[in-house]
Amino acid sequence: MTGTGRETTRGAARERGSARWEARDGARRVTEGSPGGIVLEIAGLCVDYGDGPDAVHAVVDVDLAVHRGEVIGVAGESGSGKSTLAYAATRLLRPPGIITGGDAWFYPEAGEASSRLNLLDASAETLREIRWAELAIVFQSAMHALNPVLSVEVQLTDTLAAHRPEMSAAARRERAGELLEMVGINPDRLSSFPHELSGGMRQRVMIAMALALEPQVVIMDEPTTALDVVTQREILEQVIELRDRYGFSVIFITHDLSLLLELADTIAIMYAGRLVEVGPAKRLFRSPRHPYTLGLLSSFPPLHGEVRALSGIPGSPPDLRRVPSGCPFHPRCRFSLPRCGEERPQLVAVSADGERRVACLLHDGRQSPPAELGNPDAGSVPVAPMAAWGPDGPDRSLPPLDDTALSRPEEGVTPHA
Amino acid sequence: MSYLGRRVGFYLVTIWAAITINFLIPRLMPGNPVQLLIARLQGQGTLSTRAIHALSVAFGLETHQSLVAQYWHYWVQLFHGNLGLSVTYYPSTVVNVIATALPWTLALVGISTVIAFVIGTGIGILAAWRRGSWLEAALPISTFFTAIPYFWLGLVAVAVFGVVLGWFPLSGGLGQGMAVAFNGTFISSALYHAALPAVTIVVTSMAGWMIGMRNMMVTTLGEDYVLVAQAKGLSERRVMMTYAARNAILPSIASFALSLSFVVSGAILVEIVFSYPGIGYVLFQAVQNEDYPLMEAIFLIITLAVLVANFVADLAYVFLDPRTRQEA
Ligand SMILES: Nc1ncnc2c1ncn2[C@@H]1O[C@H](COP(=O)(O)OP(=O)(O)O)[C@@H](O)[C@H]1O
Ligand code: SF4
Ligand SMILES: [Mg+2]
Numbered sequence: 243m244t245g246t247g248r249e250t251t252r253g254a255a256r257e258r259g260s261a262r263w264e265a266r267d268g269a270r271r272v273t274e275g276s277p278g279g280i281v282l283e284i285a286g287l288c289v290d291y292g293d294g295p296d297a298v299h300a301v302v303d304v305d306l307a308v309h310r311g312e313v314i315g316v317a318g319e320s321g322s323g324k325s326t327l328a329y330a331a332t333r334l335l336r337p338p339g340i341i342t343g344g345d346a347w348f349y350p351e352a353g354e355a356s357s358r359l360n361l362l363d364a365s366a367e368t369l370r371e372i373r374w375a376e377l378a379i380v381f382q383s384a385m386h387a388l389n390p391v392l393s394v395e396v397q398l399t400d401t402l403a404a405h406r407p408e409m410s411a412a413a414r415r416e417r418a419g420e421l422l423e424m425v426g427i428n429p430d431r432l433s434s435f436p437h438e439l440s441g442g443m444r445q446r447v448m449i450a451m452a453l454a455l456e457p458q459v460v461i462m463d464e465p466t467t468a469l470d471v472v473t474q475r476e477i478l479e480q481v482i483e484l485r486d487r488y489g490f491s492v493i494f495i496t497h498d499l500s501l502l503l504e505l506a507d508t509i510a511i512m513y514a515g516r517l518v519e520v521g522p523a524k525r526l527f528r529s530p531r532h533p534y535t536l537g538l539l540s541s542f543p544p545l546h547g548e549v550r551a552l553s554g555i556p557g558s559p560p561d562l563r564r565v566p567s568g569c570p571f572h573p574r575c576r577f578s579l580p581r582c583g584e585e586r587p588q589l590v591a592v593s594a595d596g597e598r599r600v601a602c603l604l605h606d607g608r609q610s611p612p613a614e615l616g617n618p619d620a621g622s623v624p625v626a627p628m629a630a631w632g633p634d635g636p637d638r639s640l641p642p643l644d645d646t647a648l649s650r651p652e653e654g655v656t657p658h659a
Numbered sequence: 660m661s662y663l664g665r666r667v668g669f670y671l672v673t674i675w676a677a678i679t680i681n682f683l684i685p686r687l688m689p690g691n692p693v694q695l696l697i698a699r700l701q702g703q704g705t706l707s708t709r710a711i712h713a714l715s716v717a718f719g720l721e722t723h724q725s726l727v728a729q730y731w732h733y734w735v736q737l738f739h740g741n742l743g744l745s746v747t748y749y750p751s752t753v754v755n756v757i758a759t760a761l762p763w764t765l766a767l768v769g770i771s772t773v774i775a776f777v778i779g780t781g782i783g784i785l786a787a788w789r790r791g792s793w794l795e796a797a798l799p800i801s802t803f804f805t806a807i808p809y810f811w812l813g814l815v816a817v818a819v820f821g822v823v824l825g826w827f828p829l830s831g832g833l834g835q836g837m838a839v840a841f842n843g844t845f846i847s848s849a850l851y852h853a854a855l856p857a858v859t860i861v862v863t864s865m866a867g868w869m870i871g872m873r874n875m876m877v878t879t880l881g882e883d884y885v886l887v888a889q890a891k892g893l894s895e896r897r898v899m900m901t902y903a904a905r906n907a908i909l910p911s912i913a914s915f916a917l918s919l920s921f922v923v924s925g926a927i928l929v930e931i932v933f934s935y936p937g938i939g940y941v942l943f944q945a946v947q948n949e950d951y952p953l954m955e956a957i958f959l960i961i962t963l964a965v966l967v968a969n970f971v972a973d974l975a976y977v978f979l980d981p982r983t984r985q986e987a
Contacts, residue, residue, distance in 0.1 A: 334890055336881070337790075366895075373892030386883040389902050391909075391980055400901075401891045435981040451891075 278310025287344035298562045300326040302515040313492040315506030317499040323515040378452035382464035388436035395432040421450040442473035461493045514570040521598035529617030531600040677962040746950035764937030771860035779865040783872025801866030813932035827855040830934030856933040879907040916972030920965035
């Protein structure tokens with residue numbers, strides 16, 4: 243499993259990591275076995291584009307907590323509000339986008355509620371200080387994320403200059419060179435301009451830039467989408483390696499759930515602006531609870547092995563101005579119940595350990611869910627040693643899977659060695 | 660071959676073509692300036708054949724020479740800075756007439772154009788940055804000024820501030836009987852005379868820069884790299900100037916170069932309305948007097964101005980936009 247390999251590299255990183263990240267790794271060790279404290283908590287977030295009857299409800303009542311060192315994958319078809327969620331939580335939303343409700347709490351010290359601050363009503367000054375220093379973003383389009391008229395060096399060092407005024411110009415330059423090396427680019431590329439770099443290189447520069455100030459959280463919005471498959475893999479491996487080495491938290495946004503297989507600790511599935519399923523990655527992959535998650539998992543071919551028929555999801559995502567009544571997914575859901583058109587399911591815990599949350603009426607206890615959505619899951623077995631499990635622990639004690647379509651994605655796992 | 664090298668080659672060919680056309684047109688047209696001058700001078704007495712020949716030589720129009728010989732001669736004269744005699748200002752040479760008039764135009768129209776560009780672009784940047792502020796309200800007002808025909812605005816300005824209020828002089832570039840000299844009196848008189856025409860130029864041309872820059876800025880603000888700059892926690896000033904405006908201004912550079920190249924030709928209306936002693940006014944006189952040598956020389960200068968301004972724009976691009984430095 244990738245998990246074990248990751249622990250080893252992370253251990254080695256403790257020696258190599260920078261002072262700040264080292265301290266954080268230390269903090270991680272204290273809470274050994276469970277994810278670090280919460281570093282970013284999105285609560286009840288709602289975002290509209292425009293107002294009045296034609297407003298697009300792009301994000302509706304989203305709750306999501308990011309723990310220190312955790313990789314959260316946010317997946318969903320395009321147009322489901324993933325980018326909007328990221329922009330709103332970091333206050334980078336542009337008009338006509340309006341945050342109509344909710345909070346985005348940032349915890350400068352993990353889990354310390356007393357020191358947390360709400361990004362959504364922080365002053366411009368506070369926001370400027372937190373941005374990039376604690377919360378960096380890598381955007382989808384490496385093509386357009388770099389300023390075409392400034393050299394790579396200027397774009398790497400101006401962040402340092404803004405946040406570390408005490409650093410000398412020479413030190414900034416040296417750090418910029420180090421950052422490039424960190425993502426496998428020759429430091430003599432510092433004087434290059436964006437148009438002189440390939441798409442993959444640009445995205446690496448963006449990643450280097452995101453890590454410049456050793457932030458606690460890095461949001462990556464489809465960082466590999468615009469790239470070819472080979473480059474996509476390289477970048478992904480780079481991200482996995484860096485995050486294993488430095489242990490920052492990642493919110494990895496993608497429309498391609500398969501990318502999250504190797505990467506994510508936790509996965510959040512988004513549909514029509516809502517989270518419909520959230521849970522530990524491996525458990526979610528093995529035993530999806532929401533029909534939409536099941537559909538996404540059946541939509542991608544295994545990376546290795548024969549390609550079987552992909553069932554996919556019929557229909558197309560709803561118009562976010564006029565979301566269907568009841569469960570927004572009901573027109574496309576092959577398990578829909580008669581009441582799905584009227585009752586709106588809430589995101590509620592469905593496993594005994596509370597780690598898995600699903601918004602689907604099938605799991606409200608009034609009927610037993612269909613076999614495909616009721617695979618046994620570690621968290622639903624109330625066993626005593628549960629509390630002692632590490633983040634990857636439950637997997638080791640998973641009951642053997644029966645050979646259903648659901649095990650297919652697992653075959654696709656390629657250890658990135 | 661580098662980008663600049665190619666551009667320089669292009670300009671050299673264009674200059675050659677412009678000069679050649681300038682040489683050919685009057686020679687292919689019926690009548691010639693010498694005959695015109697003779698017609699004018701004959702009012703003051705008859706001219707000897709020798710005098711007529713001397714005039715032909717002076718104008719570089721010896722018709723008995725072959726066209727090729729004349730063409731060669733024309734280039735030689737050009738390199739000696741000899742563009743012939745002016746009919747209107749006879750016996751002044753064309754070069755002298757232009758040398759006297761050009762500085763006035765460059766100072767008045769040139770500086771006004773630069774001021775309009777700087778102010779307009781600056782307001783455009785701010786208007787886009789502060790969407791919804793009062794600056795946005797200034798846009799329709801300035802559009803109104805661009806829509807007014809220039810000479811009309813100029814005449815109204817002369818009527819109101821010159822005639823009715825008497826705040827500014829009605830015409831000229833200097834006080835009565837003053838000579839060009841670089842002392843306080845000269846400069847203040849020159850500024851006083853230039854104020855009204857300069858303000859009308861700035862007011863009418865500023866809006867174009869403002870609207871163009873604002874629109875380009877709004878587009879640029881939507882770019883991912885501006886969002887990245889904000890996400891990086893850079894100062895507002897740096898995001899606005901170094902990330903947004905720095906890119907948004909690129910398309911304006913070409914138009915600015917073009918407008919600089921129109922300083923000479925664009926001066927005509929202003930200088931007629933304000934009887935300003937610049938090149939536009941001289942061209943107006945030349946046209947009225949069918950003064951071909953003078954007209955030709957002015958057209959040549961206009962052509963050169965366009966080319967020089969474009970060359971400067973190319974240099975600016977190479978400096979401002981690294982993408983043009985690419986070998987291709
Ligand atoms: N500027 C905008 N104006 C209006 N609607 C928008 C705007 N940006 C995004 N949307 C809408 O918001 C929804 C979510 O978009 P987005 O967050 O980009 O989705 P994703 O990142 O999941 O593809 C989409 O339905 C999209 O049409
Ligand atoms: S609530 Fe009903 S329609 Fe919605 S996903 Fe569950 S079964 Fe399907
Ligand atoms: Mg997106």
